[in-house]
Amino acid sequence: MTHDEIRSSLPALALGALDPAERAEVVAHVATCDECTAALAVEERVVQGIGLAELPVTPPAALKAKVMAKIGEAGSPFQSSRRERTPGFLALAASLIIAAAAVFYAYSTRTELSALRASSAAGAQEAARLRQELVTLRRDWINLTRAMDVLKAPDMLRADLSGQAQAPGAIGRAFWSEKAGLLFAADRLPTLPPGRVYQLWTITGKAATSAGIFTPDASGAVTVTAVVAAGASRPDAFGVTIEPTGGSATPTMPIVLVGTSQNERGR
Amino acid sequence: MIRAVADGSGDAVSNLYDRYGATVYGLALRVLGQPDLAEEVVQDVFAQVWREAGRYDAARSTVAGWIVMLTRTRAIDRFRARRSRPDVSAAVEASRAIPVPSSERTPESSTIVAEDQRLVRGALARLPDHFRSLIELAYYEGLTHTEIAERTGIPLGTVKTRLRSAMGTLRSALA
Numbered sequence: 001m002t003h004d005e006i007r008s009s010l011p012a013l014a015l016g017a018l019d020p021a022e023r024a025e026v027v028a029h030v031a032t033c034d035e036c037t038a039a040l041a042v043e044e045r046v047v048q049g050i051g052l053a054e055l056p057v058t059p060p061a062a063l064k065a066k067v068m069a070k071i072g073e074a075g076s077p078f079q080s081s082r083r084e085r086t087p088g089f090l091a092l093a094a095s096l097i098i099a100a101a102a103v104f105y106a107y108s109t110r111t112e113l114s115a116l117r118a119s120s121a122a123g124a125q126e127a128a129r130l131r132q133e134l135v136t137l138r139r140d141w142i143n144l145t146r147a148m149d150v151l152k153a154p155d156m157l158r159a160d161l162s163g164q165a166q167a168p169g170a171i172g173r174a175f176w177s178e179k180a181g182l183l184f185a186a187d188r189l190p191t192l193p194p195g196r197v198y199q200l201w202t203i204t205g206k207a208a209t210s211a212g213i214f215t216p217d218a219s220g221a222v223t224v225t226a227v228v229a230a231g232a233s234r235p236d237a238f239g240v241t242i243e244p245t246g247g248s249a250t251p252t253m254p255i256v257l258v259g260t261s262q263n264e265r266g267r
Numbered sequence: 268m269i270r271a272v273a274d275g276s277g278d279a280v281s282n283l284y285d286r287y288g289a290t291v292y293g294l295a296l297r298v299l300g301q302p303d304l305a306e307e308v309v310q311d312v313f314a315q316v317w318r319e320a321g322r323y324d325a326a327r328s329t330v331a332g333w334i335v336m337l338t339r340t341r342a343i344d345r346f347r348a349r350r351s352r353p354d355v356s357a358a359v360e361a362s363r364a365i366p367v368p369s370s371e372r373t374p375e376s377s378t379i380v381a382e383d384q385r386l387v388r389g390a391l392a393r394l395p396d397h398f399r400s401l402i403e404l405a406y407y408e409g410l411t412h413t414e415i416a417e418r419t420g421i422p423l424g425t426v427k428t429r430l431r432s433a434m435g436t437l438r439s440a441l442a
Contacts, residue, residue: 008431011430011431011434011435011438012405012412012427012430012431012434014434015402015405015406015430015434016405016409016411017405017410017411017412017415017430018411018412019411019412019413020411041327042438043434043438044327044328044332044336045328045332045383045441046387046434046437046438046441047336047406048328048329048331048332048335048336048383049383049384049386049387049437049441050387050391050402050406050437051294051332051335051336051338051339051406052290052331052332052335052383052384052387053384053387053388053391054290054293054294054297055293056289056290056292056293057289057292057293057296058289058292059288059289059292059305059306059309060302060306063288063292063306063309063310064281064284064285064288066306066310067280067284067288067309067310067313067314068280068281068284070310070313070314071280071313071314071317
């Protein structure tokens with residue numbers, strides 16, 4: 001899909017009316033496009049407006065007591081979240097890294113901003129660069145938050161991916177939760193030929209569904225997160241292929257990285 | 268107020284319920300058509316608000332908008348789990364006759380939210396029936412393009428065009 005086609009699918013995305021394959025493609029694009037992210041926020045407001053347009057109906061008087069009793073049972077939100085899910089070591093480590101990264105980012109951005117204020121010579125270009133950096137930081141933050149959610153999800157499954165003939169040294173790990181999304185990290189991926197990207201696939205039975213495209217950094221490392229379509233079936237395996245820029249509808253063989261799913265939680 | 272909920276204040280939930288209980292119940296009833304199921308959704312939604320208040324993002328939506336979104340998701344989940352949908356009309360219509368007095372509205376709902384509410388309600392009412400019915404299938408039943416085409420017999424391309432156009436009309440009403 002082109003940017004314009006995706007743009008025109010945003011109302012349907014906000015409504016939840018996109019079919020799963022289309023939805024995955026649109027969501028993957030929005031994650032990388034500021035214009036579409038902003039446009040989607042407007043569509044979401046419209047969708048919320050539809051719900052708000054519904055006339056309120058006074059509930060039975062006894063309902064409030066039931067609501068309060070239910071909340072009372074749960075205790076404070078923090079106690080209840082501790083009781084419901086025990087984040088594993090990995091999630092704990094990730095949260096420490098995220099906290100440290102957030103402090104560092106905030107500090108370095110603030111230092112830069114005060115330096116900028118001090119120097120009256122700094123032009124609009126520098127301001128624009130910093131604004132762009134804030135946009136990037138916000139996106140990083142969203143990705144980190146989603147990564148945390150995936151790692152904490154009770155329905156999380158994990159797959160360790162290993163490099164095949166084309167990339168014998170490459171390794172990867174995917175974490176998947178229907179509710180919280182997908183987190184994928186890989187290292188030592190070979191440098192891509194021009195005009196090519198890596199594409200991640202979830203494989204259920206014999207069907208492969210795209211989970212998005214990515215380009216690793218110069219060292220061959222990458223970390224990406226993605227939304228999982230509601231009602232998606234649990235993948236049996238994950239695979240990575242090399243595809244033309246923009247990605248493909250079906251994987252082009254040979255597969256570069258592959259690994260089968262295992263239940264992390266054992267529940 | 269959401270901060271107070273996130274900090275673990277039961278009173279804050281009680282206040283939120285007073286403000287939005289009727290909105291949540293009205294929407295759940297519209298989706299599910301059965302008061303007992305709608306009541307369960309109300310309980311689930313406020314329990315979720317209680318657990319996840321820390322995740323509410325004021326930059327993304329109003330409190331009312333967030334609660335409405337949670338309600339719709341919960342109600343559609345239940346609707347799907349149940350599949351069949353007996354007797355929507357009677358109970359809903361009977362109970363809808365009792366709107367919430369406007370004096371119970373909050374500052375938020377009496378300004379921005381009420382304005383959105385009024386604008387979208389007006390725009391929905393002005394939509395031609397064959398556009399509005401598609402928005403309703405998507406919004407209240409959570410159907411996708413393909414499912415709507417199957418349900419209505421309208422060609423898939425037409426479903427997409429009409430939904431896009433109807434959303435465009437609602438968007439212009441809010442602009």
